[in-house]
Amino acid sequence: MNYYLEAFRKYATFSGRARRKEYWMFTLFHLIATIAVTVVDWVLWSPDSWLALLYFLGTIVPALAVGVRRLHDTGRTGWxxxxxxxxxxxxxxxxxxxxxDGDPHLNKWGSNPKHDELGGGYDAPYPGQYPIAGQPGAYGQQPGQYPAPGQYPAPGQYPAPDASPYGQQPGQYPAPGQPGPYGQQPGQPGPYGQQPGPYGQPPQN
Structure with missing residues (x-):
């Protein structure tokens, strides 16, 4: 019923977009109202009554407008x-x-009304974009999670276990550019004077 009333609130609004649900819910209630008005016209008045005609004249503009907005949603001009x-x-x-189905992306008639109704006001991401409100991203990551699982680095990890150039786990010696377990800086000797191994391995005794 709200979609039916929404069409009257946008009485002559031919700009913007209307999702399928908005269009078909309006069409359903419009059909029900037309039948009801026709029956009332026939029973209470006479077949020559103008009640159904007045209803038709009063609803033709919003019916056309919501139809045009539905075409806009599919990426087509109202013509x-x-x-x-x-x-x-x-x-x-x-x-x-x-x-x-409507165009999931922003088009020249506006943003995706389906996502606007979800409260995010965002458009569906193109592949590789991250992500619309409340939905997983293109690679399966959840909102607030960056980057995609398995990508470098995972949240709170440096570096990610499967992305580290040396395979070390978080906290292991050493992350590139960080001190070793004995406090030595990268490229400095170990505690007994030995030189660090290649790629930052612990000093050899």
Whole structure:
């Protein structure tokens, strides 16, 4: 019902985007209301009553507007609505367009309304982007987790175990550029005067 009322709040708004749920929920309640008004027209008044006609005239603009916004959501201009004027085939093509999922990315008519309703206001990431609000990123990482699992470095690790050039675990000797276990700096002798091994291994006794 909220989507039906939303169409009237955007009475003549032909800009922006409308997701499938918004369009089809409006269409459903619009159909129910049309049937109800027609029945009331017939029962309480007469077949010549103007009640159904007045309802049709009052809703034609928001119905067209939400249809145009639905086409925008699929990345198509609202002028595609005119294809409905083509006998038979045009109505089928327009039906297919309104059933398609919307463009997950930002397009020239605005951001993805599906993600806006989730409260994030973000668009779906292209491959490699990180990530929309509340959803895993392109590589499976959860919100707040950076970088993707297995990438260098993992949170709180330096370096990541599977990404370290020397294979050392966090806290092991030494991370590149950090002191060794005896306090010596990289390139300095060990506690007994021995030179550090290549690649920063502990000094040999």
């Amino acid at each position: 595609w609505y005119l294809i409905a004027l083509v006998p038979l085939v045009g109505a089928i093509v327009l039906l297919v367009f309104t059933c398609l």
